[in-house]
Amino acid sequence: MEAWIEFGRGPLFRLSFALMVLGLARILMLTLVGVAEALGRAADRRVACKEVLGKTLVWLFPIRRLWTKRPFYGTLSFLFHLGLLVTPLFLAAHILLVRDAIGLSWPALPRPAANWLTILTAAAALALFVGRAAHAGSRALSRLQDYVWPPLLAVPFLTGYFCANLALPPAAYQWSMFLHIYAGCLIMVLIPFTKIAHCVLLPLSQLVTTVSWKFAQGAGDRVAATLGWEDRPTWVPNARLNAPPERRPMVRKREVTTL
């Protein structure tokens, strides 16, 4: 068991962390490239920056907005995100690990605060799970990952709390630490491939939506021409003749394949 823990803390952690960082960097880059491509296609490239920034900030710090509807769920969700971000990053034990590995360190949360935050986060995760299952609208929308994520995220918090605060027998401590590390690694690997990717993509959401409404000149005619005229409802006469040449995107768009 000791060897498994060492493996998890060492190579597996580094691999998972690298996968997370590279995966998130990849989708971040793809999104930025997509924005550049879309603007390249559009004739009207004006973006209301102030408006986009304003809306982005409202949802990055949704302090005033969340209470308006489903206030209980909103509050829980806010506390949950706060705990998720703050606790692992400012936990003294984690900072020590980083300092030993690469020599960097930063101020840590006081022990009682870290403990309370840990319990709060885990409790909020479980409450969010219940809230999702109990709300008819949420239930209708939820996929498997939507149910799995809150309990999965609670695992490293609970096990971490046990290890740090309970006088566990050695076997129980090791199991707890094993779950703590491996759940953490699993989470890091999954982040770029699931909805948790919003941790880096959220600041771009409003920009993406705004730019997606920037339509390309002649695109409708080109779609019609691509689809051919035989079995398509033709509402526009000689549309192909009116189509202006395609604007070249700044970056070449990959071909879309079906099936």
Next chain:
Amino acid sequence: MPLNDAQIARARAITKKPEVVERQRLPVRYHVEDLEVRDRPRRFLEAFAAILKHTNYGLALDHYVRVSAKCARCSTHCQVYLASGDPEDIPCHRSELLLSVYRRHFTVSGILRGRLLGDPGLTDEQIQQMADSFYNCTACRRCSLECPMGLDHGLITHLGRYILSEIGIAPRALVVSTREQLLGASGNTSAIPIAALLDNLEFMSEEIASIKNVEVRFPVDVEGAEYLFFAPVSDYLMEADTLMGIGALFHATGDSWTIGTGYFDAINYGLFYNDQILEHVLHKIRREAERLKTRKILIGECGHASRSAKYFYPAYCGGPDALPVLNILEYAHDAWKAGRLKLRNDIVTETVTYHDPCNIARPGWIVDQPRELLKAFCPNFVEMTPNGRENICCGGGGGTVSIDEIRPFRTSIAGVVKAEQIRATGAKYCVAPCANCKKQLRELMQDQQVDCEVVGLHDLLFKALDLEGR
């Protein structure tokens, strides 16, 4: 291979739950008359692929499939879901119909998973479900204000309808109008001949003369005029009071304006179902503006027409160099602000409330202007709650108001929240500066038995405008 009757029946079947169908009283489908049901999944995917290749929708889809968190917050803001209670009406659920097709057929992970699990992919039932769902949405985009992940479900509805229309699924009412506008002899959605338009303008001049005792002309085909005016063409048939108010407004300001006989219709149903049509209709506006060498494009009281022109005219007709587009409310507000209008505040003394058309209020474009103007001559102005950018849709947005077959859906589900909102104000007049909102709200007031008269802003402005001395 030809389809058998059972397959065709399945393709046309209503996929909603029986109790919802019963409540909506929606026994008829509203697609184009020659609904081709053969091979729809293949054709849908081809249309989807072609659209992704030539447009910018792929950016939003890629982003939305990654971040969509399914938190159901939008369910608290959709007036259709609030009234129907059917989970299929939750905006995020509707968007997922299309996002799941995108994920399955246009992302590597979806294609791999499909092959590994033997998932055959898009089915006819899914297409039918989308056809139902995307036209249950009024495309008001109120949910977009509330999505913590920044998804614009209105954009997905817009795209979903576009793809569906490319395989022949679009409301007949919209298609018939657009066909007349782009291919018909009259060249406008209401098929009004030029002679009838001129007669109408003449009649309105006479009416104004008899009411206000001044001669107000509606200038036609004036080259080099400052403003080229496009009303939603149905106004010429049904909203004479609004147009008379606009005529009187220009009489008061003395600015040069004109109506072009080459093209005079602001309506653009392309916004509701097909981008190619959206663009071609805007080119008709551009050609008329070029013919008459005007400097600004002015759109009458119409939400969707204003949004189409304001936000998509630059996209399709010259980018930043395109002619500026104004809505008549902006013009009237500017004129009042500059002290060019003499308004009497002792004429319209009844309680007046204001309904924000989603297409002009949601982006924050026209919110305060009409309110300031109304308060200047309506001493008893009351607000609805919520209002402005957060307003609630009339229930007939997204082109659904033109589909008469679904009036029960519009007035007993989509518009219920609005009806109660208006009832709560106790107003005598509800000002709705949009042709679609006006039609929907009148039907709604009738069906929900709310005692309130729906009018345009210029209907009231006409009453209050003091034209003496001009």
